[in-house]
Amino acid sequence: MPEYFLWFDLLGIAVFAISGTLAAWRNHMDGFGVIVLASVTAIGGGTLRDLILDVPVIWINNNTYFYAIFVAAIGTILLVRNRLTIPNNTLQIADAFGLAFFVIMGTQKALDHGTSSMVAIMLGTMSGVCGGMIRDVLCREVPMVFRGELYAFTCIFGGIIYTSLLALAVPQLYAMLAGMLGLLLLRLAAIKWHITIPVFGKHHQELNEP
Template identity: 65%
Template sequence: MSHWLHWIDLLGVAVFAISGTLMAYRKHMDGFGVIVLASVTAIGGGTLRDMILDLPVFWVQQPDFLYAILIAAMVTIFWLRITHKFPYQTLLVADALGIAFFNIMGMQKALDQGTGAFIAIVMGTMTGVFGGLIRDVICREIPLVLKGELYATTCIVGGILYVSALALGISDLPAMALGMLATLLLRLGAIRWHWQLPVFQGSH
């Protein structure tokens, strides 16, 4: 079980590193900037989660996460040099995959530490969205989490489904798959059809 979770975690880091590299390409950053942006996108949320939970920071304990970032960034750079196009939709899809993976993995780690379901959902949402928020702030973009389309809400819905499945006695992997799939599909639907929560506006 732990072996599979580790590979899922690595995949989430790699996907978020791809989204950070794509944004760095869009902003015409140099090689160092690419690695910095890919790294903060990939490990920012998980680092904050581990610090709040008073745990050893995951990438310090297991440097293979840093290798995954470097490999993902280099492969993305190579692909971009061949195509010479910035695929904005690919950035959004990579970001959606990243929040789906990291949301549930963050929740699972919190639950392993004995937190309640509510705190686990908060930790999962934070793990999923914080790296992308840092990426967008560094690039002087309006963070995706603050735009109208559903973003953090998708993590909350996926998290509720995950803890509900566990409460119903469903085993860990199917419950995780359900939560990840719900988060991903809801986010992809928001990208495609611009689903959003009502916007708070004052009277004119």
């Protein structure tokens, strides 16, 4: 496995740990709550992906992932304790960077275990969104993936870019960077300009049920 795989994984872990720590800070949790929320956000999606693939869970034999979580969480705690205000969209931006790393790495891991490109994109999306879903449920909030600006769609978009470039024989590292960048830019654009996929219009009255 190329060394940059590990670095991309660790960056994704760290950024998601930051988003979990910010969520814990926003909800006034204690130190234990911070570590729990940072950890489940960082490793929740990858754990579920590995269980579905029936392979050893990514963090079982590698303590480096927990070191990354602790360092990211402590660094974030020190930062927020020394700032009077944190911009409202900081959690969303941190989450967007975590998505960019995790979705592409999750997609590649699925490909490594013989899945089709479509299934790999689905598992990559799961790697990216499930940790955040667990975080939001523990915070008693509607998961970010189910509300507001484009979320899961950006994960699918990044996965399609990555697998398409691989099919065109683009070098793997360049394909990864392109997939991550495409996902990240679309997610940040959706946050900035509130881009959504509307399905239901505004309800002016309740549904008449029998």
